[in-house]
Amino acid sequence: xxxxxxxxxxxxxxxxxxxxxxxxxxxxxPTLLLLHGGPGFDHASFKPAFAGLSDYAQVIYxxxxxxxxxxxxxRSLWTLAQWADDVKAFCDALGIEKPFVLGNSFGxxxxxxxxxxxxxxxxxxxxxSTAARMRLDLIVQAFERRGGPAIGRAAEEFWSDxxxxxxxxxxAKVMPVYTVKAPLDGPGRARSIVKPEVLEHFxxxxxxxxxMDYRDSLPNAASPVLVLCGDQDPITPWxxxxxxxxxxxxxxxxxxxxxxxxxxxxxxxxxxxxxxxxQFMGV
Numbered sequence: 001x002x003x004x005x006x007x008x009x010x011x012x013x014x015x016x017x018x019x020x021x022x023x024x025x026x027x028x029x030p031t032l033l034l035l036h037g038g039p040g041f042d043h044a045s046f047k048p049a050f051a052g053l054s055d056y057a058q059v060i061y062x063x064x065x066x067x068x069x070x071x072x073x074x075r076s077l078w079t080l081a082q083w084a085d086d087v088k089a090f091c092d093a094l095g096i097e098k099p100f101v102l103g104n105s106f107g108x109x110x111x112x113x114x115x116x117x118x119x120x121x122x123x124x125x126x127x128x129s130t131a132a133r134m135r136l137d138l139i140v141q142a143f144e145r146r147g148g149p150a151i152g153r154a155a156e157e158f159w160s161d162x163x164x165x166x167x168x169x170x171x172a173k174v175m176p177v178y179t180v181k182a183p184l185d186g187p188g189r190a191r192s193i194v195k196p197e198v199l200e201h202f203x204x205x206x207x208x209x210x211x212m213d214y215r216d217s218l219p220n221a222a223s224p225v226l227v228l229c230g231d232q233d234p235i236t237p238w239x240x241x242x243x244x245x246x247x248x249x250x251x252x253x254x255x256x257x258x259x260x261x262x263x264x265x266x267x268x269x270x271x272x273x274x275x276x277x278x279q280f281m282g283v
């Protein structure tokens with residue numbers, strides 16, 4: 001399905017009804033809006049894992065502007081500000097009030113920008129395997145811990161100067177160490193639509209990713225925040241989540257660091273991850 005948002009058609013999919021029979025009434029379930037990683041990937045990495053939450057929430061998958069099945073080819077609008085404003089406008093277009101918004105990896109960057117630009121709009125924010133800023137030194141160290149010196153060098157070469165033509169090789173050589181127990185649903189999978197030009201635009205040498213820094217805005221978070229990270233995550237190392245939680249309001253924020261888990265804890269420990277999400281949503 002598609003809906004016009006800020007002048008472009010955004011693709012979304014839904015699992016679970018919003019209103020469900022409960023005795024003689026219809027009970028409204030919370031909405032869980034999922035923001036995928038990348039950039040340049042799509043929502044497919046959340047499927048089928050998040051289907052298990054559809055008994056407790058209406059789960060909505062969204063492809064960001066310029067990615068997946070969504071429109072929006074204007075590169076000047078491939079920015080965190082635009083992607084975040086699209087989240088708010090998407091909710092407005094569909095009449096979604098007080099969603100829980102989960103951002104995984106790059107989706108977490110968008111979620112933090114959405115928190116900053118639209119404070120209090122969300123019932124809660126889930127920051128999954130993400131970072132308030134990207135530090136190449138921590139990334140290289142984490143890849144070396146996870147895969148050894150050769151993997152560390154390959155990661156440093158890629159992230160120091162990302163170009164679209166490098167993505168396929170990086171995916172084959174380096175992305176297998178992103179997770180510990182479960183294979184990563186990364187580029188090249190038949191069910192995913194991959195647009196490496198978006199990754200190059202955002203994460204290349206002069207891309208917005210390297211100037212991104214949410215340390216000033218996190219203390220002002222107006223919604224409760226759940227931070228999830230894996231202690232074996234090489235691309236958004238656990239140190240990044242520790243930095244995030246140290247800056248968030250203590251009364252309304254919590255961090256869970258999963259042992260023996262990599263990037264996107266829902267991949268390596270779906271049961272533990274989804275139990276925490278359910279508790280956070282109060283269902």
